[in-house]
Amino acid sequence: MDIRDSKRGLRAVMTGVRSGISSESRSRQSLEACMHAEREVLRPLRARKGSKLTVFSYLSFRDEPDTRPLLRNCVERGDVVLVPKVAGNDRISLHLLPAEQDLVSGTWGIPEPDSHIPEWPVSRYGEIDFVLVPGLAYDLQGGRIGFGAGYYDRFMAELRRALEAQAKNGEPVLRAALAFKEQILSGLIPMEEHDFKLDLLFTESGTIYIEGK
Structure with a gap:
């Protein structure tokens, strides 16, 4: 089977899996995952930097893991x-x-800033410390599959170019996701050359650190 066909099939399956998670379970898992992100990664990262962070995160929509607890915490x-x-x-x-x-x-009904909110310039992407992306499924090697529009693959490519241009040293940009336990696969997600991998998965039971990407 062609890799694109494999990805389409996996998207269809995982869309159904995610939509089948109860609202109570989604809320509980989201909150616990956000708490692990703060305690185990963001708080230590602030301490190492000795300063506040610059965090990029999606705004959760429908049955995605809820990012609001994490965003409120970062703002506070x-x-x-x-x-x-x-x-x-x-x-x-x-x-x-x-x-x-x-x-x-x-x-698609996804919440986003109104048109009068100014854009953060690409020239400042190098200031970003932490990136939280959405997805349909993840594997334990850092693989991720989204809905297939490619927005986050292109954003990650822009971010990589900005970091290279600025020759940023020190802490690497951490790429992470909040994940329901039902979204984590034991096998490998089919990946293409343009697909990026993650460093961390935050789950209800703790943080999964991806080794040897």
């Missing part, structure tokens, strides 16, 4: 929090997390 600690907005057909732009009244229903 003074972190710079960036969120995405679909910009045309092929990319996302980054914007400072606005007040709730300045979030609107964007492409």
